[in-house]
Amino acid sequence: MSDDFDVIVVGGGGAGLAAAVSAAEQGATVLLFESETALGGSTQLSAGLFTAAGTSVQRGLGVEDSAEKFFQHYMDLNQWMLAPGLIRTFCENAGPTLEWLIELGVEVPAVVSANAHQPGLCQAGVEDVWRGHVPKDQGYGLVQVLDRARREHGIEAILNTRVQKLIEEDGRVVGVVADDIEVRAGAVVVASGGFAQDPELIDRHYPAANNAGDSLFVVAAPGSRGDHLRFGRAVDAAVTGDGWGLMLPTVYFQRFHHWQSGFPPKSRVYVNRDGRRFMDEDASYAVSTGIIEAQGGYAWMIFDEKARVNLAPGYADWTPERIADEVAAGRTFSAGSLTDLAEQIGVPADALDATVARWNDQLPAGVDADFLRHRTLRNKGSDENPDPIGEAPFYAAQILPAELVCTHAGLEIDGNAAVVDVRGCPIPGLYAAGEAGAGILGLRYVGGGNAVANALTMGRIAGRNAAKAAQGPHPS
Numbered sequence: 460m461s462d463d464f465d466v467i468v469v470g471g472g473g474a475g476l477a478a479a480v481s482a483a484e485q486g487a488t489v490l491l492f493e494s495e496t497a498l499g500g501s502t503q504l505s506a507g508l509f510t511a512a513g514t515s516v517q518r519g520l521g522v523e524d525s526a527e528k529f530f531q532h533y534m535d536l537n538q539w540m541l542a543p544g545l546i547r548t549f550c551e552n553a554g555p556t557l558e559w560l561i562e563l564g565v566e567v568p569a570v571v572s573a574n575a576h577q578p579g580l581c582q583a584g585v586e587d588v589w590r591g592h593v594p595k596d597q598g599y600g601l602v603q604v605l606d607r608a609r610r611e612h613g614i615e616a617i618l619n620t621r622v623q624k625l626i627e628e629d630g631r632v633v634g635v636v637a638d639d640i641e642v643r644a645g646a647v648v649v650a651s652g653g654f655a656q657d658p659e660l661i662d663r664h665y666p667a668a669n670n671a672g673d674s675l676f677v678v679a680a681p682g683s684r685g686d687h688l689r690f691g692r693a694v695d696a697a698v699t700g701d702g703w704g705l706m707l708p709t710v711y712f713q714r715f716h717h718w719q720s721g722f723p724p725k726s727r728v729y730v731n732r733d734g735r736r737f738m739d740e741d742a743s744y745a746v747s748t749g750i751i752e753a754q755g756g757y758a759w760m761i762f763d764e765k766a767r768v769n770l771a772p773g774y775a776d777w778t779p780e781r782i783a784d785e786v787a788a789g790r791t792f793s794a795g796s797l798t799d800l801a802e803q804i805g806v807p808a809d810a811l812d813a814t815v816a817r818w819n820d821q822l823p824a825g826v827d828a829d830f831l832r833h834r835t836l837r838n839k840g841s842d843e844n845p846d847p848i849g850e851a852p853f854y855a856a857q858i859l860p861a862e863l864v865c866t867h868a869g870l871e872i873d874g875n876a877a878v879v880d881v882r883g884c885p886i887p888g889l890y891a892a893g894e895a896g897a898g899i900l901g902l903r904y905v906g907g908g909n910a911v912a913n914a915l916t917m918g919r920i921a922g923r924n925a926a927k928a929a930q931g932p933h934p935s
Contacts, residue, residue, distance in 0.1 A: 470895065471495075505910070
């Protein structure tokens, strides 16, 4: 039977759209399946931040950087537990992929950005060279540009259709089954997202997420149901990345991305079970989750009445009224003195008193000799120093890794974005990218934009190589 298409792409998020457009640029005929009623996936829900090195945006700001520096930082932060060849491929291609996006119409101005929502160049994680590229219109903007390119290439997107399985013949993937209909292709790209919305797969591949208990909430796209893992089992694909994912530390009552839930007060201090401060409260989530996990899995956020009443209105979680409600329900603790508050949360009162006193001596004066938070605040564009923590009543809310953003276990890929089998050999005709194609996202999330850069960079590589494989000689 002849192929219906050169390339079939499963999933219409950032990785799938990048793969589809890239395959079409190679002259391939492409069909895209999306399980949900709209394209975009988790990329559309994100800030759209894209981590890359050696870009025109960096050069426009006089920032000297290279893929080699990016590679070294990436591997060091992940303790060299990832395949260096694959990571080098990613780091070398992330910059060119950003330039490709800019050519397609993504706008990333060469200006300094103070956060992940202000277009320009920002600090993505704990890197010494800023690599966070914030596009205009966030993740929505990225998806709109890619979708426009999809339409210009005449690529049909079949929405609200969940692919059931891959078709394999003689050791080669030759298509998919959707709505019980076989659709043939020269190659298939799996870009169906992660598995954050499937509790059973969380139990199996990322059980640490369950440590959050009732505080756990998921912000991944609804289509993140682990289809890639089911596809992979049927063709003996190798799975890598077990036990890894991105959990962001949040207060226990948060249930949305921060741009919906709001932001905790600037004047806050995190203390451990010994009543002592142990971190920069604004540390990047590249490292903050690990720091809190090392303290026993949670910490206490301490703030005062002035901080509570000055919270901005209009958010879902971080508002003065919500804090009062949580106190009334007995879930957030409140007391007229730090001594009484310490007793309620079970930490030594003298330690908590000393911690807050030292914090008050430093942060309101614009310095933090212990944890250098003043540098982080400056990099975030915060010009005003925090107020002292001193107006009763005082509050304590538990903070822990509770926001599940993405999962890192998926089909193992090589530098060509080809899926490999359990022997480490590429499976003919099968490619993967994004959360579905594992090996780039590791035990440490390198910083804001890591997942989006992975999705679009490896999606682009997968699409190009799938097109080449489909157009080359293979059994029909």
